[in-house]
Amino acid sequence: MRAMVYRGPYRIRVEDKEMPPIEHPNDAIVRVTRAAICGSDLHLYHGMMPDTRVGTTFGHEFVGVVEEVGSSVRNLSPGDRVMVPFNIFCGTCYFCARGLYSNCHNVNPNATAVGGIYGYSHTCGGYDGGQAEYVRVPFADVGPSVIPDWLDDEDAVLMTDALATGYFGAQLGDIVEGDTVAVFGAGPVGLYAAKSAWLMGAGRVLVIDHLEYRLEKARTFAQAETLNFSEYDDIVVQLKKITGHLGADVCIDAVGAEADGNLLQHVTAAKLKLQGGSPIALNWAIDSVRKGGTVSVMGAYGPMFSAVKFGDALNKGLTLRMNQTPVKRQWPRLLEHIRNGYLKPSELVTHRIPLEHIADGYHIFSAKLDGCIKPLIVPSAA
Template sequence: MRAMTYRGPYDIRVEEKDIPRIEHPNDAIVRVTTAAICGSDLHLYHGLMPDTRVGSTFGHEFVGVVHEVGPSVRDLAVGDRVMVPFNIYCGTCFFCARGLYSNCHNVNPNATAAGGIYGYSHTTGGYDGGQAEYVRVPFADVGPAIVPDWMDEEDAVLCTDALATGYFGAQLADIAEGDVVVVFGAGPVGLFAARSAWLMGAGRVIVVDHVEDRLAKARSFAHAETYDFTRHKDIVVELKRATGMLGADRVIDAVGAEADGNLLQHVTGTRLKLQGGSPIALNWAIDTARKGGTLSVMGVYGPVPTAVRFGDAMNKGLTLRANQTPVKRQWPRLFEHMRNGYLKPNDVVTHRIPLEHIAEGYHMFSAKLDGCIKPLVVPGTA
C-alpha cells in the first residue's frame, strides 16, 4: 500500500509499506477513504514529540471501509463504513469502565498517563495511523462505529477527533449560563470549542489567535469576538480590559505545545528533549481567567515538563481540568446537534489533498499558506 512515512523533522514522504495484517483476533483492517491532518500532527512533523520513529505513519483522524476482520470480531463486517475514534482502548479496564477511554490501561506500555493513539509516536503506543491506504484497528468491537446513513463522510472524519475534542474542551470548562468564555487558538479544535460554548450556555465567546484567516472563520463559524494577539502589546491586559478587569469565567487552551514552534522550544524540545513545547498559550490562559474561574486544557502537550505558572493558578483559586478526549463518549450528543442542524463540521474544511501530495499538504498547513485551516487527505484507493 501507499502510506505517509516520517523520515525526520519536516521530512515526510509517501512510500510503499506492507498492508497491515490481523495481529489479534479482535483486530480489523480498514481501507481508508478519508483522513485528515490535525494540528497536533504538526508537533510530530516539527520533531517536538519524543520517540517519533523513522518509518512511522501519522494520522489519527480517519474513516473507511472494513477490509478484513479477525475471528473474534462480532460487531463489524467486511464492507461496513466505519468512523474510528483516535483513542485506542480496550473497553474493560478500570479507566474504560469509567468512560476514560483516552486513559486506557492496556494499550500503551510506554506511558503512565496517555492511552493509545493512532499515528502519534511510541509515547502513545507506537501504532501506525490512517494517513495511508489501509490501517490496522485494534479492539474493533470497542472503538469503531458504523457511520450513520445520514452523515456525510467529511463530517464523520471530523467527529473522530477535531469536533469531539473541541466539544470536550467546552465540557471541561464547565460553562454556566451567561459565562464569558475565552478560547486560545482558532484552529479547528478552537473553532469547535468556541461554537460548542454557545451550545452550553455561554453569554460571550472570545477567540484569540494571530492568523487572520482563522480569526475570520471564528467570526463566521463560531460567531465569536476575535483578538489578534500580535496587534496588542499585552494580550492578557487587553482581555482583562474587555472583561471589566475581572478576567474570563472560563478559559480554553486549544493551542497546546505551540505547533508553529519558537527558537527556544526547538532547542530544548527537538535537540535536548527537555520539554514538550512552549507554555505561552497556557500561561496566557492562566493569567486571563478570573479568580475562581475554570481553565480547560485539551491542547496537546508533550510527556515532559513545561514552565507553567502553576503558582499563579493556585493563588487565583483556578479549577484546572484537562485530558485527551474520550472521543466516543461525545458522539451521542454531537450526533444529536448535527442532526438538528446546530453543527456542520465540514464547514471548517478548506483543503482536500491527495495522499500522494501529503508532504505539500503538511508544508501548507504548517506554514499556514493559502488560508489552510483544516486539510483532509484522500488516499484514492479503488
C-alpha cells in the first residue's frame, strides 16, 4: 500500500509499505477513504514529541470501509463504512468501564496516563495511523462505529477527533447559562469548542488568536467575538477590561504546547526529549479566567517541564479540567446536533489533498498558508 512515512523532523514521504495484517482475532483492516492532518500532528512533524520513530505512519483522524475482520469480530463486517475514534481502547478495563476510553489501561505499555492513539509516536503505543491507504484497527468490536447512511464521510472524519475534542472542551468547562467563555486558539478544535459553547448555554463567546483569517472563521462559523492578541500589549489585561474587570467564567485552552515552539524548545524536545513545547496559552487562560472559574485544557501537551502558573490557579480557586477526549462518548449527542442542523463539521475543511502530496499538505498547514484551517487527505484507494 501507499502510506505517509516519517523520516525525521520536517521530513515526511509517501512510500510503499507492507499491508497491515490481522494480528489479533479482534482486529479489522480498514481501507481509508478520508483522513485528516490535525494540529497535534504538527508536534510530530516538528520533532517535538518524544519517541517518534522513523518509519512511523501518522494520522489519528480517519474513516473508511472495512476490508477484513478477525475471527472474533462480531459488530463489523466487510463493506461497512466506519468512523474510528483516535483512541484505541479495550472496552473492559477499570477506566473503559467508566467511559474514560482515552485512559485505557491495556493498550499502551509505554505510559501510565494516556491510552493508545493511532499514529502518535511510541509514547502513545506505537500504532501506525490512517494517513495511508489501509490501517489496522485493534479492538474492532469496541472502537469503530458504522457511519449512518445520512452522514457524509467528510463530516464523519471530523468526528473522530477535532469536533469531538472541541465539544468535550466546552463540556469540561461546566458552562452554565449566560457564562462568558474565552477560547484560546482558532484552529479547528478551538472553533468547534466556541461553536459548542453556544449549544451549552453560553451568553458570550470570545476567541483569541493572531491569524486574521482564522479569526474571520471564528466570527462566521462560531458567531464569536474575536481578539487578535498581537494587537494588544497584554491580552490578559484586554480580556479583563471587556469582562467587567473580573475575567471570563470559563477559559478553554485549545492551543496546547505551541506547535511551532522556539529554539530552546526544539533543542530540549528533539534532542533532550524533555518537553513538547511551552504553556503560554494555558498560562493566559489561568490569568484570564475569573476567580473561582474553570479552565478546560484541550490542547495537546507532551511530557514537559515548562512553568505552569499552578500557584496562581490555586490562589484564584480555579477548577482545572483536562483529558484526552473519550471520543466515542461524544458521538450520540454530536450525531443529534448534526442531524438537527446545529453543526456542519465539514464547513471548516479548506483543503483536500491527495495522499501522494501529503508533504505539501503538512507544509501548507504548518506554515498557515493559503488560508488553511483543516486539510483532509484523500488516499488513492478511496
